[in-house]
Amino acid sequence: MWIKRRIAIKDHAAEANLFARRAIIALILVVIMVGLLLSNLYNLQVNKYSDYQTRADGNRIKVQPVAPNRGLIFDTQGVLLAKNTPVHSLDIIAEDVKDIDALLVRIKTLIEVSADQEKSFRRALKQNRRRRFKPISLIDRLTDKQTAIIAVNQHLLDGVLIDARLKRDYPYADLLTHALGYVAKINPKDAARIEADGLDANYAATRDIGKLGLEKYYQNLLHGDIGYRKVEVNSRGRVLREMESQAPTPGNNLHLHLDIELQKVAQQQLLGNRGAVVVLNAVNNGILALYSNPSYDPNLFVHGISSKNYNALLASKDRPLINRSTQGQYPPASTIKPLIGLLGLEQGLITEKTKMWDPGYYQINDLEHKYRDWKKWGHGHVDIYKSLEESCDTFFYDLALRLGVDAISEKMVKFGFGEMTGVDIFEESSANMPSRAWKAGRFRQSWYAGDTVSIGIGQGYWTSTPLQIALATSVLANEGQFFEPKLLNAIESSTGKINSPAQDRPPIVLKHPNNWKIIKRAMRNTVEKPTGTAHKAFVDTTYQAAGKTGTGQVIAIAQDAEYDKDKIAERHRDNALFVGFAPFDNPKIVVAIVVENAGGGSSNAAPIARQIMDTYFAKHPLAADSLIPILSPLP
Structure with missing residues (x-):
């Protein structure tokens, strides 16, 4: 039977030195790695603290622009001719939605969405392709019942918001249309003009603009200056608390000669x-x-006139426009x-x-x-x-x-x-x-x-x-x-x-x-x-x-x-x-x-x-x- 023979150590000192050198090298590598780790940790925690803090806050804290209240219009005796009425709208932020079509189908199972409303939404979505972070209205004026239904089911509707805001209202309807004009949604042509005038920052939260009459002529006077609010949000974007705010400056009120x-x-x-x-x-x-x-009635344009009503105005031989x-x-x-x-x-x-x-x-x-x-x-x-x-x-x-x-x-x-x-x-x-x-x-x-x-x-x-x-x-x-x-x-x-x-x-x-x-x-x-x-x-x-x-x-x-x-x-x-x-x-x-x-x-x-x-x-x-x-x- 063959027995393995142990190799005798020939030079104990040399082998001890080899081991010591290897241990030192390993130790040096460990120290270098730990040093790099600590250096990077210092860089992240100290040198780039403000950058990463900003990124973290960006996920947690949002600065939301606040639209100013549009100025009111009065007649010569102080009678209110154009006012602002609170409404709720259903808005969608495209950036937060994986499948727009599926979302629209889900919404339509909850509340009624007309063909004109969906068409208008899709057109606005296409026009705002580069600004998918901006809310786009699907329904401008929700009823109380619709508001309640969407609020209850909002956790199932990613990217859907219920926005409470003021909307223009003309209490005298067709009596003053050709003098006062009306406001309506900002379209790409309006947006281009606003940007050319260097006013895009002041219109960040504004959705409507004067389209006709006094509302258009005195748009800059009536609009006001934008405000903001800094809010903390959770991972789903829901507002948890308001941290800071600056109120917008409302537009000027106009007093007319009109009686x-x-x-x-x-x-x-x-x-x-x-x-x-x-x-x-x-x-x-x-x-x-x-x-x-x-x-x-100018109120038809404020809330988005239907194709049927608009075509009727265009086709009328009496030319009401x-x-x-x-x-x-x-x-x-x-x-x-x-x-x-x-x-x-x-x-x-x-x-x-x-x-x-x-x-x-x-x-x-x-x-x-x-x-x-x-x-x-x-x-x-x-x-x-x-x-x-x-x-x-x-x-x-x-x-x-x-x-x-x-x-x-x-x-x-x-x-x-x-x-x-x-x-x-x-x-x-x-x-x-x-x-x-x-x-x-x-x-x-x-x-x-x-x-x-x-x-x-x-x-x-x-x-x-x-x-x-x-x-x-x-x-x-x-x-x-x-x-x-x-x-x-x-x-x-x-x-x-x-x-x-x-x-x-x-x-x-x-x-x-x-x-x-x-x-x-x-x-x-x-x-x-x-x-x-x-x-x-x-x-x-x-x-x-x-x-x-x-x-x-x-x-x-x-x-x-x-x-x-x-x-x-x-x-x-x-x-x-x-x-x-x-x-x-x-x-x-x-x-x-x-x-x-x-x-x-x-x-x-x-x-x-x-x-x-x-x-x-x-x-x-x-x-x-x-x-x-x-x-x-x-x-």
């Missing part, structure tokens, strides 16, 4: 008709009423005759005593074509007073032709025709003040004498907005003093209330200031004298009004044809117009009315102006000296 009572009268009087009413404070051209009919008071382009008709007469007096082509014979028509140099007067048997001998009082067309055909289009166009622009009025909403048309150059550029045609004859009675190529007509008449009533029309009266912030000054333009100065009084007296005759076209509408008023009626032709009538409204399509009938001011001796109010396809201005527009003026003076009784009749006889 809600006059606005109501305007709506009542236009009921069933298309048209517009503009009422100005004659002292500073503050807008007391600005109404366009038909209108629509158009603000007729500032965008409607109408022939001003006879409402501009006072201004044509004023220009004739200034040019010396007529005087207070100039008379002409009106046989019921007018011919240019005995040409065959006859420009008819509305009174086919004529007005007989007429001067500036009678021509305005009875609205004689023939007098102004002749005067316009002698003035020429160049002089008329140049002077009427100074009264505000053919340009923006300066009103504080963006939805405005300049309409058209024709000239030779305009026609050459537009139609590549020469200007003819017949074109000039037509604009002498506010027809032809001349179009204007109701606001332009009111503004020009205000300048006339104030004998050249020119203020831009404004809705805003005062701005109220946390520091107090500041009145918004009236913005004036250079006044219109006449060579013969008495010409103002001649034209104004003629407008007074229109209301005061029994033969005046507006007399019936203003019988027994407690104030002295002055004005001018107008009947705007929509389609041309053949020379040998008679106008018969019963044989003409409703939308081809004449427009009814009236413009006036009161009191005559110290104007306080200017009213302009346009009623589409209603017929004569004396019977269809002037009575509306009477109701508005009655309402105004019932609230603002006149001083005794304003009630004294004019002692000098009317011409």
Whole structure:
């Protein structure tokens, strides 16, 4: 049997030294490793403490932007026109959701989600692809029952939040839409504009923005400044406690010249008709009423209008989305005759005593074509007073032709025709003040004498907005003093209330200031004298009004044809117009009315102006000296 033999140790000292060296090396390696470990621990715990603390806090602590409350809007008497109402919305943070489709299916098993709401959500989700951390609303306005159902099941709905916030509300619905406008969700175009203006940080928590009217024009005043709150959250993102906060600065409140009572009268009087009413404070051209009919409820847009409702507004032949008071382009008709007469007096082509014979028509140099007067048997001998009082067309055909289009166009622009009025909403048309150059550029045609004859009675190529007509008449009533029309009266912030000054333009100065009084007296005759076209509408008023009626032709009538409204399509009938001011001796109010396809201005527009003026003076009784009749006889 073989027995393993033990190897004898030959050199005990050498082997001890080898072991010692290996042990020392191992010890050194251990020390180095421990040193590296301690060094790294020091680096993590000391050098990078703040970095990792920030990361940890980022998981535990969130800084949430807080949207400011939007400023309120009041009328001239302090009546609240636009307010903020608390609502609950169902929001989704896409970053916290693994499967959006599955989440939507789960939500729809709990509460009703319309097709429009889901479509809008998916569109917003696509548009905000780079900002998946931002909440996106699925339902803007939850009912109490829906809120309770989602709250109970929220632990099953990752990424779903119930957000309580203030939403814009318009208590007067369609009464003020075209003046106030509305707010709606911020879309990509809005976001791009906000970013370009360097305001994206201030809009971090804002969801709605002014889209129309005052809400858009004064967006920066109404919005306010953002706040924040620092909160501690758990692993699921639920807020455990608020650690720190800074309240947002609410937007400024706006106080308007608008009088809600006059606005109501305007709506009542236009009921069933298309048209517009503009009422100005004659002292500073503050807008007391600005109404366009038909209108629509702006609250539909605030909460997200359905495709069905929006398409109905777009398809309506009555065009409710158009603000007729500032965008409607109408022939001003006879409402501009006072201004044509004023220009004739200034040019010396007529005087207070100039008379002409009106046989019921007018011919240019005995040409065959006859420009008819509305009174086919004529007005007989007429001067500036009678021509305005009875609205004689023939007098102004002749005067316009002698003035020429160049002089008329140049002077009427100074009264505000053919340009923006300066009103504080963006939805405005300049309409058209024709000239030779305009026609050459537009139609590549020469200007003819017949074109000039037509604009002498506010027809032809001349179009204007109701606001332009009111503004020009205000300048006339104030004998050249020119203020831009404004809705805003005062701005109220946390520091107090500041009145918004009236913005004036250079006044219109006449060579013969008495010409103002001649034209104004003629407008007074229109209301005061029994033969005046507006007399019936203003019988027994407690104030002295002055004005001018107008009947705007929509389609041309053949020379040998008679106008018969019963044989003409409703939308081809004449427009009814009236413009006036009161009191005559110290104007306080200017009213302009346009009623589409209603017929004569004396019977269809002037009575509306009477109701508005009655309402105004019932609230603002006149001083005794304003009630004294004019002692000098009317011409």
